Amino acid sequence: GNSVTQMEGPVTLSEEAFLTINCTYTATGYPSLFWYVQYPGEGLQLLLKATKADDKGSNKGFEATYRKETTSFHLEKGSVQVSDSAVYFCALKGVGSNYKLTFGKGTLLTVNP
Amino acid sequence: GAGVSQSPSNKVTEKGKDVELRCDPISGHTALYWYRQSLGQGLEFLIYFQGNSAPDKSGLPSDRFSAERTGGSVSTLTIQRTQQEDSAVYLCASSLETSGRASEQFFGPGTRLTVL
Numbered sequence: 001g002n003s004v005t006q007m008e009g010p011v012t013l014s015e016e017a018f019l020t021i022n023c024t025y026t027a028t029g030y031p032s033l034f035w036y037v038q039y040p041g042e043g044l045q046l047l048l049k050a051t052k053a054d055d056k057g058s059n060k061g062f063e064a065t066y067r068k069e070t071t072s073f074h075l076e077k078g079s080v081q082v083s084d085s086a087v088y089f090c091a092l093k094g095v096g097s098n099y100k101l102t103f104g105k106g107t108l109l110t111v112n113p
Numbered sequence: 114g115a116g117v118s119q120s121p122s123n124k125v126t127e128k129g130k131d132v133e134l135r136c137d138p139i140s141g142h143t144a145l146y147w148y149r150q151s152l153g154q155g156l157e158f159l160i161y162f163q164g165n166s167a168p169d170k171s172g173l174p175s176d177r178f179s180a181e182r183t184g185g186s187v188s189t190l191t192i193q194r195t196q197q198e199d200s201a202v203y204l205c206a207s208s209l210e211t212s213g214r215a216s217e218q219f220f221g222p223g224t225r226l227t228v229l
Binding site: 043044045046091097098101104 | 116117144146148155156157158161163169172204206211212216217218220221222223
């Protein structure tokens with residue numbers, strides 16, 4: 001079946017530091033890949049997505065590139081802000097069940113001023 | 114506020130009681146999803162509705178769990194004879210379609226269920 005593995009948290013950074021959250025997946029074919037973010041006290045929100053190999057999703061300074069050869073979709077941001085503190089979830093939609101999101105366990109990011 | 118809403122936001126119940134969780138999707142969204150977020154298991158898919166029918170119930174953990182959707186809108190997730198392992202945050206999401214550009218799933222704030 002489909003699965004997503006993302007780096008264990010928590011991750012603590014200082015403001016303006018570089019962020020990488022690793023995500024790898026297992027799925028047949030070419031799934032669609034997503035990063036969701038859950039800010040404190042709020043619901044899950046889509047941060048960015050990529051639907052085919054070598055696509056780069058980007059939003060709010062965050063980027064992730066769909067790498068088929070390494071089955072990865074790592075999240076990066078060049079300079080984090082305190083307001084980026086949240087839980088980040090990597091997810092995929094498989095080819096055979098294109099309605100169902102399969103999530104990683106989430107990574108808690110805390111950015112200190 | 115045109116987002117997905119869920120009620121109650123918090124529910125504390127005693128083991129063995131039944132609970133009902135409600136989801137109001139975004140108006141016009143034909144697809145509706147239930148997920149569960151628990152400490153041990155992360156975020157898991159439970160069930161998916163297209164209109165009023167549920168083509169995929171594969172994620173429901175046991176026959177104590179059921180869900181329905183009426184009028185292509187509101188959905189209710191019912192847990193009978195609750196157990197402590199049912200404690201989790203239950204998330205509802207909706208989307209305009211299930212594939213293509215209109216398939217983004219919009220999530221509600223969740224219902225936090227605690228079974229004592």
